[in-house]
Amino acid sequence: MNEAVSKSLFQPDILADPFDFYEEKRAESPIFFDEASGTYVVLDYDLISEAVGRLDDFSNNFNALLSGGKSDEELANDTEVQAIQAKGFPQVNTLLTADQPVHTRFRKLVNLAFSMPKVNKLEDSMREMSNELIDNFIGKGECEFVSEYAIPMPVRTIAVQLGLDVADASTIKRWTNAFVDRLSGMMTRERQLETEREVVEYQHALKANMDERRKEAKDDILSDLVNAQVDGERPLDDAESLSIVQQLMVAGNETTTAALAEGMRLFATNPDQYKKIQDDPSLIPNAVEEVLRMSSGSSGIWRVMHRDAELGGVMLPKGAMV
Ligand code: HEM
CATH class of the missing domain: 3.30.43.20 (Uridine Diphospho-n-acetylenolpyruvylglucosamine Reductase; domain 2)
Structure with missing residues (x-):
């Protein structure tokens, strides 16, 4: 060939x-x-x-890709997958896969939950979680950076942001792996069915959390989302809220894990650059931009x-x- x-x-x-x-x-x-x-x-x-x-x-609307490149007809004929999906909520286009004007409506609602003061409020808990993770390996003098920091840090952050229990971080990672694997188009049939079941499990677990927030709001994104309303529009329904949370969970940790890991690799292989930010921490924001430019964890859209x-x-x- x-x-x-x-x-x-x-x-x-x-x-x-x-x-x-x-x-x-x-x-x-x-x-x-x-x-x-x-x-x-x-x-x-x-x-x-x-x-x-x-x-x-x-x-x-690149849903065909999200469903492993299968057409709507092929999906409709897959009775095994249909039977699993029937136990959950329909998957709807909200942010990443939506076009205007649908996208605009959802984006306005999500923007309320991502205001600058709300994001800034996360800093203390992120600092605390980061120190905790570092304390776990600092005494050893070495660490396996991806598993000991680059994966847990973003998952815990998104858990705190959404208002989920940080102790459930491994479950959240398992759910996001299910969503990401569907993107790969390289799953075995067995894994495909497992991911379908995990998505339904995610939907019911989150639905229970969302119902609690509807009864009593907390200071978290889940409460903001289920109670958000702009310009007299109706609030998000369950399927829409689940779709948005799913996207935040996946986008909020896969990309950041990759960026942290790539950043660490680049500094390890360019020690002169590492020395520069150690000597002058005001260079860090620019260094972060440079890591994303040189080696983005999301190099295609x-x-x-x-x-x-x-x-x-x-x-x-x-x-x-x-
Ligand atoms: C280094 C980290 C990140 C990178 C490189 C990254 C990259 C991207 C890119 C390239 C897009 C645009 C996709 C497109 O136009 O088709 C996007 C969209 C998005 N990202 Fe991120 N992202 C990162 C972190 C995050 C985090 C931490 C969150 C949430 C907590 C997040 C949530 C989203 C959402 C919700 C969208 C869809 C937005 C919309 O359609 O309105 N991302 N991201």
Whole structure:
């Protein structure tokens, strides 16, 4: 087989370190068609910015990807999956996969829960949790940074933010793994069914928490969400609230775990840069931005073509994944 055809951005070895592949492809063209995955990949900052702004051409509704690339018809015919899903709540488009004007409505409600004072209030508990995790390994003189810090820190933070029990962090991680695995498109059938069951388990556990907050609000995002109302609109229903919390849980820890781990790796391999921030901690915010720029834990965003449209001289057909 022709190597150029078989090489895909989504091969595990390329995903692990995609930068040479990006360079190679970008030298040929700012947009290439990844045949193995059927995806148009845009590699140019200006074209990406343009695409993200062209809301009539590029849709956020990439649910086909979230369901492992299966069509609505294939999903409807999968009776085993349907039977599990019937025990839970319908999955609806709210933030990440919604287009305007639906997106705007949800975003306004979520913004209320993410106001600057509310986010700032988290700082003390984050500091405390961070110190606790570091205390667990500081005496050893070494640590396995990903499992001992980069995973637990974001999961605990999102648990506190949502108002869930930090003691349940491993359950929250298990639920988010279920959501993330569905994105991979590489699950065995057994794992697929397990993730479906875990999603339903998540839905019922969160629903119980949300019902409690409706009776008695607490100082947490869950209370803010279920009781939020703007511009006289109706409050979120259960399926909508569950979808938003699911997205916050996944987005709030996967990305941050990757950013922490990459940041630590970059400092470990660039000790001169580490020395700079040790000598002058005011450089830390810029260092964080630089870690995200050099090695983002979320190096791609998805769009689906609403209609045939051209970008950077390439015609992208209606329905294409970009
Ligand atoms: C280093 C950390 C993070 C990175 C690199 C990151 C990256 C991104 C990117 C690239 C998008 C846009 C996707 C698109 O346009 O298709 C996004 C959306 C989103 N992120 Fe993050 N994120 C991070 C942390 C977080 C955290 C901590 C939370 C929540 C606590 C969060 C919640 C969300 C939500 C809810 C969306 C969807 C927003 C919307 O559609 O209105 N993210 N993130």
